[in-house]
Amino acid sequence: MTDPILEIRGLTKSFGALSVSQAIDLDLRPGEIHALIGPNGAGKTTLVKQIAGALQPDSGSVRLAGQDVTRLSTAARARLGMGRTFQISSLAMDYTVLQNTVLGALCHRGDVFRFFRPVMKDAALLEAARRALDEVGLGALEAQRTSELSHGQRRQLEVASALTLEPKAFLMDEPMAGLGVEGSQHMMGFLDSLRDRAPILLVEHDMDAVFSLADRISVLVLGEIIASGSVSDIRSNPLVRSAYLGEDEAA
């Protein structure tokens, strides 16, 4: 078995008496899509934040490509190859679609502290940005202001922005939300092809998408991973069925 790209060991976090992550072990291997599912309030978002570096765990470790990044900032993790997309779109809303993507390519290249050359005329950055936009299907909208995009299009732009970083691992928080049927199909097809470039830790509510895309699934309930395995393992796992039964009825 190859070494995992992302390796999470014993990650624990609590807010006062509320335990949100309990000794979580999780890894992401090359070439796979590993889906993280769980009912609302299971602690998926806080887990993603700890992996991305926006929240410090109480204990445990996060390793990225063999390097311990537990104490590193979000920015440092991104530079080491973590490409994150947000659950609630986090983009420069006044910028155009192209500007947002060029920003990603620029930050990846790293020479942010250049003061005089017009950045939107930089051929290499433009090319990288347009390639990413074409891949997610936003090529035609490059001149659009980001604030004018639909929620689904913003998700696509988030993914395009992550692509420009050429990351070693993707951390995607509900990239399919708000996409509509056609958009979801397109995004699923794209993510399917993306796993060969870099593995994806996918947090997703859309079970159809998860079951058709994921190589492995981990189920988070009340801050604990209650099951982890292949799609068929998870489908037949009685613990998972009971955890989700309530959610299905509520939904």
Add this chain to the structure above:
Amino acid sequence: MMSKEALLNTALMALLLLVPLGAWFADEPFLITLTTRAVIFGIAGIGLNFALGLGGLVSLGHAAFFGLGGYVMGVLAYHAQTYTSLMTWPFELPGTTAMTIIWLVAICLSALLALGIGALSLRTSGVYFIMITLAFAQMLYYFAISWPAYGGEDGLSIYVRNRFVGLNTMDPIQFFMVCYGLLLLVLGLVWAMARSAFGLALGAARQNEERVRALGQKPQRLYLTAFVISGAITGLAGALFADLNRFVSPTMFSWQTSGEIMIFVILGGVGRVFGPVAGAALFILLEYSLGGLSDYWHVYLGAILLGVVLFARGGIYGLIAGREVAHD
């Protein structure tokens, strides 16, 4: 076809050039001096706007840099004119009356001061940042008052305006042209920086810090750099202002000065490269016309400012060139 904003920029710059030239032909030196003030205030505002408009850093302490620039001029010229040294140990440092050297020193020291104030203030954000920048400027104000060597509360007069190669700087129109040239230079630099890689990243940090972090950059470093550039530009304006008046005093460090520099930015329109120039010109115009109308012209200025904030948030540029800041 020019956009409304470009048209406004051109008209503004032409007006700022034609008014003093006309005044020169009509032999109205006062009007030239008035326009020179507008130009210098414009530079100070451009400095603040770089941090405020592009980086979203609400600094209420830019008087610190304006005042420091002023004192650099005052102190260097004072020593040169009295044939004394600034210091004798560990090496002898004479004063100077060469404008270019004064500008360079003002820019460098203001940048250094901005680095110090910025490094501390940027440990916080939002309303803390506002209060802390205000407080540090006030610290320098009190320091200038209590330090007796350069006039203390009374300030420092220099008797002859400093030299610029090949010009008679005491002639108002020639000094105006120097300031106008610097304004063009600063505008050009800021224009370029707003469109550069740094400008793109800084603007993104202003809109969404999380995005910039997720892309592997630290917003604080972008902010600090912007703050340093911003302070340096305002420091240059301070040196020019002191040279215009041939006088520098602690007032340049006062909170009113910080507030006025911010008013230039707001009246013109936050985030527009030329906005502060329009704002400064309008400010001078108001001061001149309302100041003639009533001794209490600040009441009207306050009312206008209140009106702009509550009802016309884009300033002049917002009213004329439309609400949105252009992107390309």
Add this chain to the structure above:
Amino acid sequence: MSLVLFIEQVLNGLQFGVMLFLMAAGLTLVFGVMGLINLAHGSLYMVGAFAAAATAAATGSFVLALIASLVFAAFAGVLIEVLVIRRLYERDHLDQVLATFALILIFSEGTRWLFGSFPLFLDKPDWLSGTVGLPFGIVYSRYRLAMILVGLAVAVGLFWMIAKTRIGIRIRAGENDREMIAALGVNISLLHTFVFALGAALAGFAGALIGAIQSVQVGMGEPVLILAFVVIVIGGIGSIKGAFVGALLVGLTDTLGRFLLPVLFRLAMEPSAANAVGASLASMSIYLLMAGVLLFRPRGLFASQ
């Protein structure tokens, strides 16, 4: 240097600190509950001082003058809250800074128009003039001692109000969660006006008290306002306790710095140079204190987060 002189300076520092607390308490409450940075708080201080000076001149009563300072400052507070400030709660800090800066201009010039440019004087009443003997042979100004006691009493009252009363509970709820308090059925806009008027009254009261030992003039409020900002940065925004500790720290640092630093430099320098250096450094001391706090506790000593 005698110990008696030192203790007297400590008392001066306390007096200064307690007055700063009256200013800072209103600012920090208004920020905590409404999220507003109010530069015009110094104008309310000035309004209080002018109201007191005018009332004392008309009636000769110091007590009436103090009541007038509270009433007029609170009234001015209600007026600007309803007319202007209310529109700023949902705006960004830049708009708040600008609008309240505009209010300073209007207040300052308006006061100059009403009262002229010359400073007014507010005399201490006879029953608070002179000195009072304290233990250990310390002789101290009766008026300043009264300021300390009144200021401390107000502080205690404020703590009690916030901790124990119904209105205090609402204020605390408002600091924690603005939506929740509306959901509780509290008239939020009335609460905001009340908090603002309370802060204004405290500032006006401080203005009147200080007006009797300094002159009452236009522009007297802003230097105190900036010191109150320093207090808040040190104490942590929204924290009354932080404002109290910060105010005493700033008051003591400033007063003792001015007193001790020249003495300290005289050990190593000739007296005139020592006085100059000491005074310059003393003028910076509280800002250096603030810088120190920023290095170690960027959110202040008693940050609510």
